[in-house]
Amino acid sequence: MPERIIYDYVAVIGVDGMGNFNKNTETPNIDRIFKDYAETYYGYSMLPTISAQNWGGMLLGASPAVHGLTNGYISQFEHDRENLPSVFKRIREVYPDAYLASFVNWNPINHGLIEHNLGVEMGTNGNDSVLTDMIIPAVMKKPKFLFVQFDNVDGAGHKNDYGTEGHLKQISITDEYIGRIFEAYEKAGILKDTLFIVTADHGGFNKGHGGFTVGEKYVYLGARGKGVKKGGIGFYRTKDISSIVLYALGVDYPEFDEFGYSSQVPDGIFPETMGCYKLIEGEANIPSPRPTPDLYDEKGLYNFINKDNLKLGLFFNSNLDDVTGHSKAVEKGLVKFYNQGIYDSRAEFGATGSALYPEIKVSDKGFTFASWVWKQEIKGIVPLFGNLDFTKRPEGAGFHILQRSEDVLIVLFGNNNQCEFMAPLPEAVSEGWVHIMISVDAEKGTIQHYLNFKPTVSAKYNTEIYNNFNGDSFVVGSDRSENKVKELFYLDDLLLFDGVLSRDEIAKLAEYYK
Ligand SMILES: [Zn+2]
Incomplete structure (x- = not known):
C-alpha cells in the first residue's frame, strides 16, 4: 500500500454555479494545474442543487437533509449546528495556532457556516476580481487551510442561462483568478506541500438551479498534490470536501453516519484510500454511455x-x-x-x-x-x-x-x-x-x-x-x-x-x- 502523505496546506477553491461547464470553455489555468493530477467532471452536487445546501455540505460534511441549512437561514443566523462543527473547527482543534482563512464572494458562507470564535481570517467582496486581490496576501501568510468561494459565474448563469456564452465566458475569467491564486502558492514557496482543489457547488439549467438535471447536478473536482496520481476520481459529492481536507491535513474525522457526518474521501485522490468509499445502494446505478450498435449488426x-x-x-x-x-x-x-x-x-x-x-x-x-x-x-x-x-x-x-x-x-x-x-x-x-x-x-x-x-x-x-x-x-x-x-x-x-x-x-x- 502506498504511504500516506500528510499535507502541510490545503486550498479549496469553489466556483459557485460552475457545475462541470468548465469542460465546455477555455480554462487554461485549470487545465495546466490539474493536467497530471486527479480530476472528474462527474462529481455530484446534492439535492436540492442550491448554494447553502452544498456549501453547507462541503464545510460541515453532511447532507442537506441532515444539516437543514438554506440560503435564507445562513444569511440570518450564525453557525449553530453543535453536532456538525465546520471543517475549520475540526482543524482548529488539532492546529490551535495555524493560520486559517476563508474568502468568499457570497458572505452568508462566512456568516452562517463557519464558527466565529476560531480566529479564522474572513474576507468578503461581491467582485471576484477584488476578492482575488484580497486572497493573494493571505496566501503569502501560508494558510494551513484556505477556503475560497467565487460567485460571479453563478450570477452569469442566472443572467444568461447556464452553459451559454455569457456563463462560459465568466468561467474563463474565473479561471484567471484561480491561476493567480495558484501562482501565489508557488511564490509563497508552499505549492509542493499543498493539496490544491477546485470544485463547484452546483451547475444550472436555463436560468436556474435546484433540480436534478445533468446541467445542475454534475460538478467538477480537480485535486493536485505531491501524492496525487494522474487519473479520474470516483463517486464524489460536494459534502466529501470536508473529509478530503481533514484527511490531507492528518485530522481525524467521524465515521460515516447517514444521519450525521457522512462526508467520505472519494477514490482517486489519495492512492492509499482506494475502495474506502461507502456506496449507498442504488445511487450509482448510472451506466456509462456507450455507442449504439448498428441495428443490423451482431450486437444490434x-x-x-x-x-x-x-x-x-x-x-x-x-x-x-x-x-x-x-x-x-x-x-x-x-x-x-x-x-x-x-x-x-x-x-x-x-x-x-x-x-x-x-x-x-x-x-x-x-x-x-x-x-x-x-x-x-x-x-x-x-x-x-x-x-x-x-x-x-x-x-x-x-x-x-x-x-x-x-x-x-x-x-x-x-x-x-x-x-x-x-x-x-x-x-x-x-x-x-x-x-x-x-x-x-x-x-x-x-x-x-x-x-x-x-x-x-x-x-x-x-x-x-x-x-x-x-x-x-x-x-x-x-x-x-x-x-x-x-x-x-x-x-x-x-x-x-x-x-x-x-x-x-x-x-x-x-x-x-x-
Ligand atoms: Zn450556488
Whole structure:
C-alpha cells in the first residue's frame, strides 16, 4: 500500500454555479494545474442543487437533509449546528495556532457556516476580481487551510442561462483568478506541500438551479498534490470536501453516519484510500454511455428481436427519430438530450418539450412498450407517453403511461371509463435507470408489467369496456398545444411492439442491453 502523505496546506477553491461547464470553455489555468493530477467532471452536487445546501455540505460534511441549512437561514443566523462543527473547527482543534482563512464572494458562507470564535481570517467582496486581490496576501501568510468561494459565474448563469456564452465566458475569467491564486502558492514557496482543489457547488439549467438535471447536478473536482496520481476520481459529492481536507491535513474525522457526518474521501485522490468509499445502494446505478450498435449488426437490436413486430423505436441519440421509419417526429417545445443514456444520449421531456408521432397506432390485438425510465423523486405525476391528450380528462379510447416517484401508472380509457394499474419501481434505486415493459393483451384482457425484464404485477380488465386503444397521435411527454408539466423526466430506448412478447423474446431483449 502506498504511504500516506500528510499535507502541510490545503486550498479549496469553489466556483459557485460552475457545475462541470468548465469542460465546455477555455480554462487554461485549470487545465495546466490539474493536467497530471486527479480530476472528474462527474462529481455530484446534492439535492436540492442550491448554494447553502452544498456549501453547507462541503464545510460541515453532511447532507442537506441532515444539516437543514438554506440560503435564507445562513444569511440570518450564525453557525449553530453543535453536532456538525465546520471543517475549520475540526482543524482548529488539532492546529490551535495555524493560520486559517476563508474568502468568499457570497458572505452568508462566512456568516452562517463557519464558527466565529476560531480566529479564522474572513474576507468578503461581491467582485471576484477584488476578492482575488484580497486572497493573494493571505496566501503569502501560508494558510494551513484556505477556503475560497467565487460567485460571479453563478450570477452569469442566472443572467444568461447556464452553459451559454455569457456563463462560459465568466468561467474563463474565473479561471484567471484561480491561476493567480495558484501562482501565489508557488511564490509563497508552499505549492509542493499543498493539496490544491477546485470544485463547484452546483451547475444550472436555463436560468436556474435546484433540480436534478445533468446541467445542475454534475460538478467538477480537480485535486493536485505531491501524492496525487494522474487519473479520474470516483463517486464524489460536494459534502466529501470536508473529509478530503481533514484527511490531507492528518485530522481525524467521524465515521460515516447517514444521519450525521457522512462526508467520505472519494477514490482517486489519495492512492492509499482506494475502495474506502461507502456506496449507498442504488445511487450509482448510472451506466456509462456507450455507442449504439448498428441495428443490423451482431450486437444490434434487430439481431435480438423480431423486427417485423417493432412499430416504433426511439433511441434519442441526439434526435427524436423513429429508427423503424414508420413515423416522422413532431417536436413541441424543446426536447433536450444528454450524454447519460443507456446507449449514447438520453432525452429529457416535461417542462421543456415533447414529441408527437402521428403515424403510430397500436395494434387491436395488443401491444408491448419497453423503455428505460429514470427513477427519481417526482413531486406529482409526469406523463411518460400515451395516445390521448394528457392535459385534460380524455374522451375516446386509448392509454396513458405515467411516472411517479415510486411507481409507473398504466391508465386505460374506453367508453367513458378509465382503469388504472400501478406498477412499482425498485425501492433500492433512489435515482437511476430502470427498465420497464408493459404488455397489453387485448384479446385476453390482461396487462403484464415487467421490471428490469422480470415480471412483476399483472391485472385483468373488462374487454367489453376497453376494446380498442387507438387514441390520437402517439405522444411522448405532455403536449398538444401548450406544455402543462413542470417536472422533467428522462427516457431512453423507447420501443413499441405489436402484440405481446414471449418470455424468450423478453430474455433476448435483456441480452441486448447486457
Ligand atoms: Zn450556488
